Amino acid sequence: MSKAITTTIKFTSRASVKIGESYYTVEAQEERMIPDMEGIDIEEERKDLWNTVNQQCDDQIAEILKTFNK
Numbered sequence: 357m358s359k360a361i362t363t364t365i366k367f368t369s370r371a372s373v374k375i376g377e378s379y380y381t382v383e384a385q386e387e388r389m390i391p392d393m394e395g396i397d398i399e400e401e402r403k404d405l406w407n408t409v410n411q412q413c414d415d416q417i418a419e420i421l422k423t424f425n426k
Contacts (some may be wrong), residue, residue: 362398364389369409373417377425382420384412 366387372379386409390396 361393362390365398365402365405367405367409369406369413371413371417373420375420380417380420382413382416384409384416386412391394 364387364403366385368383368385370381370383374380376385386404386405388401390398
């Protein structure tokens, strides 16, 4: 088992959408520092960060679709 201690988590999410003949790719990235591992559920922190960056991509795609569906 690894003896490494997680001090930072960083996730990137990317998605593409095709509108007409064009593809639009969006990306979101966020990095979080973990101040102290005591009392921190690292799996919950990862899940929250993953949900955050995915939601940012979803929001960007929704904005693109809104722009082109006027």
